[in-house]
Amino acid sequence: MKPRTEKQSQKWPLLFLFSAAVLVMLIGVICNLKWGQAYVSWRTLYEAVTYQGSDKAHLYIQTLRLPRAIMACIVGMQLALAGMLTQITTKNPLASPHIFGINAGAALAVVIGLVILHHFGNFGLIGFAFVGAALSALLIWSLAGAGRQQYVRLALAGITIHFLMSSLTEGFIIMNQHATDSMIFWLVGSLNQAGWSDVRIIFPFFIGGMALFSLMLPAFKLLLLDDDIAAGLGQRVNIVRGISIVLVLLLAGSAVALCGPIGFICLLVPHIARAMIGPNLHILGPMTALLGGILLVYADFLSRFIAFPFESPVGIVTAVIGAPYFIYLARKQGGAK
Structure with a gap:
């Protein structure tokens, strides 16, 4: 009876944390629906959400603010989960x-597609983003090579490729006379163009990514072990690592294609979730996803008021929040060594 009592004592705090996270996310969605450039009363908000009205304010909420808030939740969850998997896969x-x-890499491919083809559908954007992300991953892994120092070289190669791809992307935009403000906003990371069509397109990637993560969760635990130990247990670590990378490409690529390369959510959120509930992947994965959605929803809310009445790219807010935390983590890891 005692072990069961201990399990139950651990269950209730976790249930409270998950319930609180869902509630905080819902409050963030409501804030995004209520406040912005245009004033919306509580009554108008309630009427717009509960039934289809013909009022302009109702249409404004239903066609602009609601899909944008949902998009922030989905993209934040995808980026956070992709970040957690990247940290596990690279052991960094x-x-x-x-x-x-x-x-x-995904951003560069999308910009090249826009420069060459000018106009193509959102599925085309995601296709270009996935190819660009995959090519970047292959290039990084090939530069890292094999051996005991692989993970150190992987980090150096990744940072190098990041600066290279970012510079090429900026160069393409500067040389492109058709570049618009929306493209520049997208490059920093923006949700202000999100609509129901974007939600419908990204939703299958979100559901598919979460389903694949759930199915592969027992196998992903192998990535927490040393490679030699996992191989000694007869496990195919390289196959599991490959599936993890594909999942990262799907989650991050689809998010970048529609909302731009929003930074630091991938890095910041997994550490916050791990500090809250520990390293157990069965719990860490869902909590990381929830916190990612929360962070991006509130970051998008704040981005509306930085230069009010004009909007700022949400990537600026996440960078302001994430950059100091990245420095803190780097100093912490350096001190630990």
Whole structure:
């Protein structure tokens, strides 16, 4: 009876944390619906959400603010989970798709597609982003090579590719006379163009990514072990690592294609979740996703008031929050060594 009592005593705090996280996210969504450039009363907000009205304020909430808030939740969850998987796969607590150049590769491919083809659908954007992210990942892994120093070289190669891809992207935009303010906003990371079409397109990637993560969760635990130990247990670590990388590409690539390379969520959120509930992947994965959604929802809310009545890219807010934390983590890891 005693072990069961201990399990139950651990269960209730976790249930409280998850319930609180969901509640905080819902409050963030409500804040995004209520406040912004245009004033919306509580009654108008309630009427717009509960039934389809013909009032302009109702249409404004239903077609602009609501899909944007949902998009912030989904993209934040995807980026945070992709960051956690990147850190596990590379065995580097400072790793993320953004810092390692995967997001930058996706952004470069999307910009090249826009410059060459000018107009193509959102599925085309995601296709270009996935190819760019995959090519960046392959380039990084090939530069890192094999051996005991692989993970150190992986970090150096990732940072190098990040700066290279980012510079090429900026160069393409500067040389492109058709570049618009929306493209520049997108390059920093922006949700202000998000609509229901974007939600419908990214939703299958979100559901598929979460399902694949749940199915592969027992196997992903192998990535926490030393490679030699896992191989000694007869496990195919390279296959599991490959699946993890593909999942990172799907989650990060689809998010970058529609909202731009939003930085630091991938890095910041997994550490916060790990500090709250520990390293157990069964609990860490869902909590990381929830906290990612929370961070991006509130960052998008704050981005509306930095230069009010004009909007700022949400990537600026996440960078302001994430950059000091990255420095703190780097100093902490350096001190630990």
